[in-house]
Amino acid sequence: MKILISNDDGYQAPGIVALHKALAEIADVEVIAPEHNNSAKSNALTLSAPLYVHQAHNGFRYVTGTPADCVHIALKGLLDYRPDLVVSGINNGANMGDDTIYSGTVGAAMEAYLFGIPAIAISQIEKGWAHVDAAAQVAQRLVQRIERERMLGGAAWLLNVNVPNRPVDELKPIKVCRLGRRHAAEKVITQDSPRGDTMYWIAGAGGAKDSGEGTDFHATASGHVALTPLQIDLTDHARLGEWGEAVARLDAAD
Numbered sequence: 001m002k003i004l005i006s007n008d009d010g011y012q013a014p015g016i017v018a019l020h021k022a023l024a025e026i027a028d029v030e031v032i033a034p035e036h037n038n039s040a041k042s043n044a045l046t047l048s049a050p051l052y053v054h055q056a057h058n059g060f061r062y063v064t065g066t067p068a069d070c071v072h073i074a075l076k077g078l079l080d081y082r083p084d085l086v087v088s089g090i091n092n093g094a095n096m097g098d099d100t101i102y103s104g105t106v107g108a109a110m111e112a113y114l115f116g117i118p119a120i121a122i123s124q125i126e127k128g129w130a131h132v133d134a135a136a137q138v139a140q141r142l143v144q145r146i147e148r149e150r151m152l153g154g155a156a157w158l159l160n161v162n163v164p165n166r167p168v169d170e171l172k173p174i175k176v177c178r179l180g181r182r183h184a185a186e187k188v189i190t191q192d193s194p195r196g197d198t199m200y201w202i203a204g205a206g207g208a209k210d211s212g213e214g215t216d217f218h219a220t221a222s223g224h225v226a227l228t229p230l231q232i233d234l235t236d237h238a239r240l241g242e243w244g245e246a247v248a249r250l251d252a253a254d
Helices: 014-023 067-078 104-114 132-148 216-221 237-253
Strands: 002-006 028-034 053-055 061-063 085-092 119-124 158-163 172-176 189-192 198-201 208-210 224-230
Touching (some): 002 067, 014 085, 067 085, 067 104
Parallel strands (some): 028 061
Antiparallel strands (some): 189 198
């Protein structure tokens, strides 16, 4: 089994180091990750500047671009093979609910999925890397189960996994969940620059709004590992008919 690893926290982050160590015990692994932190870059690709690839002393390769850049150029230029699986993470903080829209961790995994390769995005629900080795063990066991069930090599799939920051023996079993929802983000932070200009900082994400049973928020709050299968299709299928009727009325009015 050949696994490509990436992330959005950068190639030196403790999460990707722990993930590489755990997955290297069960597969041939390669790391191609951003040079710097690229949180909240989603699926962004760098189209207006060249990308450079360098190799660190530990063999990791790092890219002067986004998480999606890393996976894209890995699959379409750097690697001379097609990975069986792409794993992105371990992220420093949760990627639950609306987070998945913005997440660079999910964006890297999604880039692989768009190329037809199964992918997993894995995150810890709290920042600070507490018990990151436990999260790495969760990733290792999940990948082993997936390989054992022969879920690689067929149609691609995309999984979002969130792990509570607990020792491995305190983690409860994986729960398959839907995404919850967050409240609106906190108010933008403003500051005066040394030159008197106003600076604006995007503030933190809001708290959980939809965190009832069956959501990723509920599962992780109870100590479970939350697993959510994701899809790309943003079409509002339930309202296609409604909009068809509305457009027909507009056409008739013209």
